[in-house]
Every structure is written in C-alpha cells, then in structure tokens.
Amino acid sequence: MDKGSEPVTLRMIADEVGVNVSTVSRVINSSDKEARRWASSEMIDRIRTVVAARGYQRNPHAASLRTRRSGLVGVLVPRLQDFVLATVYEGIEEAATEQGISTFVTNSLDRPENQASRTELMLSRRVDGLIFGDAHAGDPFLDTLAKRGIKFTLVSRRSGDHISATCDDILGGRLVAEHLLATGRRDIGILSGRQYASTGNDRTAGVVQACLEAGIRIRPERIVHGGFDAPGGRQATERLLEQGGCPDAIFATNDFAAIGAMGVLRDRGIGVPDDVAIVGYNDTPLAAELSIPLTTIHSPMHEMGRAGLNLLLAMLRGEAVQSVRLAPELVVRASTAG
Amino acid sequence: MDKGSEPVTLRMIADEVGVNVSTVSRVINSSDKEARRWASSEMIDRIRTVVAARGYQRNPHAASLRTRRSGLVGVLVPRLQDFVLATVYEGIEEAATEQGISTFVTNSLDRPENQASRTELMLSRRVDGLIFGDAHAGDPFLDTLAKRGIKFTLVSRRSGDHISATCDDILGGRLVAEHLLATGRRDIGILSGRQYASTGNDRTAGVVQACLEAGIRIRPERIVHGGFDAPGGRQATERLLEQGGCPDAIFATNDFAAIGAMGVLRDRGIGVPDDVAIVGYNDTPLAAELSIPLTTIHSPMHEMGRAGLNLLLAMLRGEAVQSVRLAPELVVRASTAG
DNA sequence: ATGCCCTACACAAACGTTTGCCGCAAGTGC
DNA sequence: GCACTTGCGGCAAACGTTTGTGTAGGGCAT
Incomplete structure (x- = not known):
C-alpha cells in the first residue's frame, strides 16, 4: 500500500x-x-x-506511553532448541496473537543468574507480564518477583503456589507405572531429569506412588538425575546401569532422554523391549519414527502454552485465576511390547 | 529494588x-x-x-515515539519446533541482546498468506527491520517488501539478490557426494526437501555437480521432494523406493528426514550402511545418538543467526552489506561406513 | 420562556523522551 | 577595550495517543 x-x-x-x-x-x-x-x-x-x-x-509506542500498558509479555524458557518448550512457546505465541498482544522469548539455560538478568531485561522493555517455562522448585526468585507486584504465570513446570499451566505429571507417572506393571515389569529405573524441575519430579513421584500401591518399592538408586536431552539420557542411563544390575524397565521422563538411553542399551547389547522396556514422555514426533518405536506419554504442550498466556491475561485484567492441570495420555508402542 | x-x-x-x-x-x-x-x-x-x-x-515507548526507532526486529521462521530454525533463532536472539535490541519471533508454517499477514503484524508493531528464515525461492513477496523500503535480511535460505546469511549449501552437497563416491557408492538418491527452499535445492545441486564431474549422472527420478521432518523423510523415501529399485546411498538434506528414511529402510529390511548408505544434514545432536549414528554435514546454524542479525543492523545503519556464506563440514559416522 | 437533560462532538492535558536552539559566563586573541 | 569562541546547560517543541472535562445545540417537560 x-x-x-x-x-x-x-x-x-x-x-x-x-x-x-x-x-x-x-x-x-x-x-x-x-x-x-x-x-x-x-x-x-x-x-x-x-x-x-x-x-x-x-502507533503502539504512543499508545503505550499514554496507557502505561504495552501489550507485551516476556517469555523465559530453558532453551528454545528443546522441542517441548518450543512447542509450548508456539502455543503461547498463538494465543497471544489471537489476543492482539506480542511476546518476547529468550533462553535462560536454566541458570538462575540468567533468569534474573533476562527478567530485568524484559521488565525494562515494559512488558505487562511474564511467563516462565523454567521455574525452579524451591527457588525464592519467583516469590520476590511476586512481592514486587509483577504479574506472571508458569508453564510446563510448577513451583510453590504460583499460578501455572502444566500437565498432570503425577498422573502421567502413574499411567507409566500401571502400564509397566500390567505388562509384567517389576524393576523400574527412572531417568528423573533435573532436580529443580517439577516435571521430572512429579513424573517420578507418580511412578513411585503407583508402584507402592501395587506393593512394589522402588529403590532410591534406581532414580537418577540428568539432562532432558539425548546426551543427558545417555549419561544418566550409564550411571543407572553401573549402580548394580539392569532393571527390566526404564522410564525416561523425556523422549529425548529415552533416545539417549536406547543408545546405551544398544551399545551394551541389551535388548529393547525383550530385556528392558523403555517409556518416554511428551510424545515427540520422533518417538514413532525410532528404530524401536517408543512408548510414551502424550502431553498437551501446545495447550499448556495457550493456557499459560490466557491465565496471565486474566491476571492482568484483575480476575482471580486458578492453576490449570491438563491430562496426560499413554501411547503404547513397541518399546514396551511383550 | x-x-x-x-x-x-x-x-x-x-x-x-x-x-x-x-x-x-x-x-x-x-x-x-x-x-x-x-x-x-x-x-x-x-x-x-x-x-x-x-x-x-x-521508558522505551517514550524514546521510540520520539526517535522513530523501536529497537525491535521481527523474525519469521517456518516453525520454531524445527530444531534447525530454533537454533538459528537462538543465534539471532543472542546477537540482538548483545546489541541492546529485542526480537519478536513467529511461525509462518511456510505459508505465503501467513508470511504476508505476520509481516504486516510485525510492521504494525513498528519493528525497525525483519529477518526471514522462511524465504521462498522466486517469490515476489520479498521484492515488493524491498520496494516498500522495508529493511530485512534472510537466514538459512537465500532468495534472489536479497542479503542473506546462509550455509554454503552447494559446497555442503559436494562434500556429501565426494564422500559417498570415495566410499564406493554410485547410485545416490536425494530427499531434496521443499521445492521452494534454497537449502534443499542447493544441497541437491551440489551433489549433482560433483557427481557430474566424476562422470556420474543422477537420474531425475532419484530426486524427490518432501517435508524437512521425520514423517516427510519417511514419505519421500517411500516414493523414492517405489520409483524403481533401491539406490546404494540416500542423501537426506536434513537430519530429521534422514531419521524418517532410516525408519522406512528398517521396515523393509534394507540394511544401513551395508545395502544403502545414509547422509543427513545439519549435525543435529540426535545424529550421534541414533541406533546407527548418522553421517551428516555440520552447518553453523547459530552463527547464521548471529550474522543475519548483524547484517540487518548494518543495513539499518545505512552501511553497504554483502551476503554471508558460511562453511559446512562433513562429519562421518556409521551410517556410511564401509 | 425557563430549566434540564441528551447527543455529539471539541479542547487540552498528559505520558517520558530526544534534540534543535538559545544564553550566559569565562576565557582568548588582538 | 573589543569581538569571539568555548564550555555548560536551560527551554521548549515535538513524537502520536488516550481520556477527563467542557460545551454547543436541540428536545422535552414545566
């Protein structure tokens, strides 16, 4: 024009x-x-x-100057390369566009110093609110932020009583346990992810609970922590195997970690699913394409993002809001067959 | 505070x-x-x-109102879920932060109507310039944009004479061909990606050139198009195999497409690398973790993003700039061994 | 005719910066 | 003694909106 x-x-x-x-x-x-x-x-x-x-x-600058509202929200994620968080962000961005607002997104790499500095950077850009995909359990950072009167929501991970949009990861863990138990597995190892992430913790807790209810106790050394990516899964699996015998099932709290785990098992000549069953989490598109298609939990990542943004907008309008917990779903494939 | x-x-x-x-x-x-x-x-x-x-x-709004510069740049990518573009964007965002400017990013899904509408949305946000990761070859859209006086650069894909920061994909293709020829392969099939993407086209052209120089002609039916993800690679491979015999090598112009290809070969009982060698592109972290580790081309995705942003900033300063072509690098793994 | 309430606008003051221009004093050169 | 620079800083006009308040004119009832 x-x-x-x-x-x-x-x-x-x-x-x-x-x-x-x-x-x-x-x-x-x-x-x-x-x-x-x-x-x-x-x-x-x-x-x-x-x-x-x-x-x-x-002219949005003139309008924002006058109204003291920017129509901007800042989004912090551990890393955009991570398929899961990228998908969550897509949901955020989609919902934001629908509502006529724009988003900044940046990586924190899960490092506290970055979380703080990036948050300040967002605030200096005069965002109306923030969405964190990198919340650390028990970290006082979010509390002090809330005390400063800054509006924000959490996605993917939850923390304290802060408003969040997450998958019901405890239920997800239970689904995994029930499936493994039903298919005859009794000794479950868990790649639990980072200690500070509620996702891995909740999924692990779900498995432990369900097993306990079935009369099976998971020994602490069967639970190992590590990164949420393929190399992280590889390392965690190696540590798991070194700690005494091979379990008959491994639950990776993330599909990519599962891929790393499968790499280790292949290297050691351990058969999947014959010797050990493997379950992932998130139902990444890759899961179905692997040499051994991966049993996994489908989680509503996109929807989590949408919900996270809509919750934030409701907060900004001054409405009283409640955290959203979305339902996970088990997807059975070859990696746990037989 | x-x-x-x-x-x-x-x-x-x-x-x-x-x-x-x-x-x-x-x-x-x-x-x-x-x-x-x-x-x-x-x-x-x-x-x-x-x-x-x-x-x-x-207050950036007041400043922008006065100076008529926003310190904002808009970024369009096909899809942030795509690891490659997510990594490129990380580079953009990193360089942007260093220069004190902020970025909006959004998905176009490679659909022209989205490219247009999202671009207008960015412009209505008063961005100083744009970066496109979803350029379509031969699309007049970018030309009209340039004629409107809008400043932008291209990353990942190039198009026409517009300033871009890309990998030298033709060279990348040549590296692949030379490696395959050196290891005794003679009949190369190519998953060329989308017709409108210079990435796949250039990589394909590089292979064809290098083969021709070695006296080998690649038949047109050996080149198939398709999506840059695992399902896309699967479908393209199936079409390739149905068109008469199996080649002794398959070059997927993207690691994820390569994964899809490996899935098909596994289903059909075709051995990798014994029956057919496979090469990917981009050196995704997953490439090394696959059941059969993937030979691939390492491309400087992060650096491409940085260069794309710095080129744009130079343009905005009124400097004369030239497109940047970064060097690819061959990474040999098991999928082409023997 | 008076008072009053609508309707349909106009006026003007912000919002917080940036930037061209002006001014004053002290120094400088002759 | 003069004109002239130079250093240091003030004045005020924008930039493009939003929004509280003001106000003509017309209709209505009294």
Whole structure:
C-alpha cells in the first residue's frame, strides 16, 4: 500500500474527516455499539472508511506511553532448541496473537543468574507480564518477583503456589507405572531429569506412588538425575546401569532422554523391549519414527502454552485465576511390547 | 529494588540533581568522553550516581515515539519446533541482546498468506527491520517488501539478490557426494526437501555437480521432494523406493528426514550402511545418538543467526552489506561406513 | 420562556523522551 | 577595550495517543 511514505497518524485522518482526533480515537477503540456513545452513525461510518482507505495503523509506542500498558509479555524458557518448550512457546505465541498482544522469548539455560538478568531485561522493555517455562522448585526468585507486584504465570513446570499451566505429571507417572506393571515389569529405573524441575519430579513421584500401591518399592538408586536431552539420557542411563544390575524397565521422563538411553542399551547389547522396556514422555514426533518405536506419554504442550498466556491475561485484567492441570495420555508402542 | 512503586522518570532524577531533563538525557545517552560536551565532569558523576541509585530505566515507548526507532526486529521462521530454525533463532536472539535490541519471533508454517499477514503484524508493531528464515525461492513477496523500503535480511535460505546469511549449501552437497563416491557408492538418491527452499535445492545441486564431474549422472527420478521432518523423510523415501529399485546411498538434506528414511529402510529390511548408505544434514545432536549414528554435514546454524542479525543492523545503519556464506563440514559416522 | 437533560462532538492535558536552539559566563586573541 | 569562541546547560517543541472535562445545540417537560 503506502510506499515507504510517512506513516499515517490519527491527526491526519481527523483532519481529513474534519473532526477532532479524540473522536477518531474513541471510534476506533470502541465496538460498533459502544461507538454510538461518542459519535453519530454517519460520522462513525465516515471515520471508519477513511481509516481503512488510508490504511491507518495505531502507533503502539504512543499508545503505550499514554496507557502505561504495552501489550507485551516476556517469555523465559530453558532453551528454545528443546522441542517441548518450543512447542509450548508456539502455543503461547498463538494465543497471544489471537489476543492482539506480542511476546518476547529468550533462553535462560536454566541458570538462575540468567533468569534474573533476562527478567530485568524484559521488565525494562515494559512488558505487562511474564511467563516462565523454567521455574525452579524451591527457588525464592519467583516469590520476590511476586512481592514486587509483577504479574506472571508458569508453564510446563510448577513451583510453590504460583499460578501455572502444566500437565498432570503425577498422573502421567502413574499411567507409566500401571502400564509397566500390567505388562509384567517389576524393576523400574527412572531417568528423573533435573532436580529443580517439577516435571521430572512429579513424573517420578507418580511412578513411585503407583508402584507402592501395587506393593512394589522402588529403590532410591534406581532414580537418577540428568539432562532432558539425548546426551543427558545417555549419561544418566550409564550411571543407572553401573549402580548394580539392569532393571527390566526404564522410564525416561523425556523422549529425548529415552533416545539417549536406547543408545546405551544398544551399545551394551541389551535388548529393547525383550530385556528392558523403555517409556518416554511428551510424545515427540520422533518417538514413532525410532528404530524401536517408543512408548510414551502424550502431553498437551501446545495447550499448556495457550493456557499459560490466557491465565496471565486474566491476571492482568484483575480476575482471580486458578492453576490449570491438563491430562496426560499413554501411547503404547513397541518399546514396551511383550 | 523498587517495590511495585511508580517507575522513576527522567524528570525525577533531573529534579533530584537540580538540572534540566535534557542534560540528564544527553549524559545518559553519551559515552564518557562524549558527555563532556554537555556537562562538567562533576555534573556527569552526580547524574550517573543518582541514575544508578534510583535504578532509573529509560521508558522505551517514550524514546521510540520520539526517535522513530523501536529497537525491535521481527523474525519469521517456518516453525520454531524445527530444531534447525530454533537454533538459528537462538543465534539471532543472542546477537540482538548483545546489541541492546529485542526480537519478536513467529511461525509462518511456510505459508505465503501467513508470511504476508505476520509481516504486516510485525510492521504494525513498528519493528525497525525483519529477518526471514522462511524465504521462498522466486517469490515476489520479498521484492515488493524491498520496494516498500522495508529493511530485512534472510537466514538459512537465500532468495534472489536479497542479503542473506546462509550455509554454503552447494559446497555442503559436494562434500556429501565426494564422500559417498570415495566410499564406493554410485547410485545416490536425494530427499531434496521443499521445492521452494534454497537449502534443499542447493544441497541437491551440489551433489549433482560433483557427481557430474566424476562422470556420474543422477537420474531425475532419484530426486524427490518432501517435508524437512521425520514423517516427510519417511514419505519421500517411500516414493523414492517405489520409483524403481533401491539406490546404494540416500542423501537426506536434513537430519530429521534422514531419521524418517532410516525408519522406512528398517521396515523393509534394507540394511544401513551395508545395502544403502545414509547422509543427513545439519549435525543435529540426535545424529550421534541414533541406533546407527548418522553421517551428516555440520552447518553453523547459530552463527547464521548471529550474522543475519548483524547484517540487518548494518543495513539499518545505512552501511553497504554483502551476503554471508558460511562453511559446512562433513562429519562421518556409521551410517556410511564401509 | 425557563430549566434540564441528551447527543455529539471539541479542547487540552498528559505520558517520558530526544534534540534543535538559545544564553550566559569565562576565557582568548588582538 | 573589543569581538569571539568555548564550555555548560536551560527551554521548549515535538513524537502520536488516550481520556477527563467542557460545551454547543436541540428536545422535552414545566
């Protein structure tokens, strides 16, 4: 449309219509019916057509300066390379676009110093609120943030009583345990992920609970921590195997960690699923494409992101909100067959 | 620091120091030496200390309104879930943060209507420039954008004469061909990716060139198109195999497509690398963890992102810039052994 | 005719910066 | 003694919105 020319302003269209900018502003920012409070029907039409004809676009800086709202939210994730968080962010961004707001996203690499500095950076950009995908359990950082009056929600991981949109990971863990027990497995090893992530902790807790209810106790050395990626899964699995015998099932709290685990087992000539069953988590598209298709838990990552953003928006509107817990779903494939 | 109180403004610190806001502004926005043009050394010190003590943060909306520069750049990618583009974006974001600017990123899903609408959305947010990771070869969209005077650069894919930061994909293709030929392969099938992506096209062209120079002609039906993910690679491979016999090597222009290809071969009982060698592209972390570790081309994804942003910034400063072509590197693993 | 309430706008003051220009005093050269 | 620079800083006008308040004119009841 306009070819590099000056952007059209409220005043320009006000002049063209022969009316004050205030009237134009009100008409633009009101619904059809609401606008009638401020202008006659004909005037509304004239303004609307001129606005459309000139291709007027509100200057968001001027508007934000005046209203003290930016329509911006900041998103912190451990790492965007991680398929899971990337998907969650896609959900956030999709919902944000629907609501006419924009998002900044950045990696914290799960390092506290980054979380703090990146948060301040977001705040200096005057975001209206924040979404954290990298919450650390028991970290006072979020508490102090809340005390400063900063609005935020959590996605993927939960922490304390802060509002969050997560998968019901405890239930997810239970589903895994029930499936493994039903298929005759009795000695379950768990790649539990990072100690500070509620995701791995809850999934692990779910397995432990369900096993206990079935009369099976999981020994502490069967639970190992490590990164949520393939190399992390590899290392964790090696530590697991070195600590005395091979379990007959391994639950990786993340599909990528499961892939790393399968690498180790292949190297050692341990058969999957004959010698040991493997279960992942998140139902990554890769899970179905692996040499040995992976049994896993489908988690609503996209929906978690959407919910996280909508919760934040509700908070910003001053509504009382409650955390959202979405349902996981078991997907059985070859890695636990037989 | 400040506990939810009113944000501190330029006027507040000006009043506290007992000086005009203009002076404070100039001191803040100048280097140590430059500031001496506007204030005495003692005054500079006093202003600096008060600014630090009060924790002053410039209001970017007010500044942008005045300067008509936002310090924002928009980034369009096909999909953030894609590891490759996520990594490129990490590079962009990292470089952006270093330069004190912020980025919006959004998915276009490689659909032209999204590219257009998302671009307009970014522009309505008053971005200073754009970075496209989803350029379509021969698409006039970018040309019209350039004609409108909008500044942008391309990453990952190139298109026309627009400034871009890419991997030297033709060279990458040649490296693959040379390796396969050297290890005795003669009949190469290529999963070429999307027709509109220069990445797949250039990589394919590189193979074809190198083979031709070695006196080997690749038949057109050996080149199949498809998605850059695992399911895409699976489908493309199936079409490839149905078109008459199995080649003794398959070059997937993307690691994930290679994984899909390996799935098909496994299903059909075709041995890798004995019956057919497989090569991927990008050297994803997963490549080394697969059941059959994947020979692939390492491409500087992160660096591409950094270069793309720095090129854009140079353009915005009005400098004359040239496209950047980064070097690929062959990584040999088991999938082409023997 | 008076008072009053609508409708349909207009006025103007912010919001917090940046930046062109002006001014004053002290120094400088002659 | 003069004109002239130079150093240091103030003044005020923008940038483009939003929003509280003001106000004409018309209709209505009294």
